[in-house]
Amino acid sequence: MPRLITRHPVTDTMTPHKVFIGIGSNIGDRLHHLQEAVDRVSLLENTAVVKVSHVYMTEPVGEAGQNRFYNGVVLLDTALAPEELRRQCKIIEQELGRPETYPRWSPRVIDLDILLYDDLVISTPALTIPHPELHCRKFVLLPMLDIANPLYPATGENTLQLLDRCIDRSVLIRVRESIRV
Structure with a gap:
């Protein structure tokens, strides 16, 4: 049964949590x-990268006329609370050249999205977990299946089941086995 959190979740800072992060880039040297x-991400305090999916070239969503994305999924063990992990991901994005504010679906040097955090369901003004579009994005579901088949806490379905009924018909091209861990 998923845990619903609508305010600030309390997590045990000593217990690692399984977290899936979507990564993407469509500007410059994407790989x-x-x-x-x-x-x-691997250098974050109390965090270890466990697995990284293959990298896929995917069609951009939203704004037309931009480069294709390279996307993947990273599995972490972390003791960071969801809000702190989000904050650290935003810092990494900015350090790699992503502006603090940007139009939705615009080109980006890097995009880091928390997809799943254990079986938590979080809804705060700053953070929604599971990622609200995870279930309808083939460029997230297929890479996630490279490394695991976790349950989607909002429905109890696993990732393969979500992929089977996903309405996204975009084409994904595997461009690399995976990123180094």
Whole structure:
């Protein structure tokens, strides 16, 4: 049964939590940006990168006329609370060249999204977990299946079940086995 949190979740800082992070880039050296992001996430306090999916070239969502994205998913063990992990991901994005504010679906050097955090369901003004579009984004579901088949706490379905009924019909092209851990 998922745990619903509507305010600030309390997490045990000593217990690692399983977290899936979506990574993406469509500006400049996309593979380099993904690798840099994974390297920096691995340096976060009380955090270890467990697995990284293959990297896929995907069609952009939203704004037309931009480069294709390179996307993947990273599995972490972390003792960071969800809000702190989000804050650290935003810092990494900015350090790698992403502006603090940006239009939705615009081109980006790097994008780090918390997809799942254990079985938590969080809804705060700053953070929604599971990621609200996870279930309808093939560029997230397929890479996630490379490394695990976690349950989607909002419905109790696993990732393969979500992919089977996903309405996203975009084409994903595997461009690399995976990013170094």
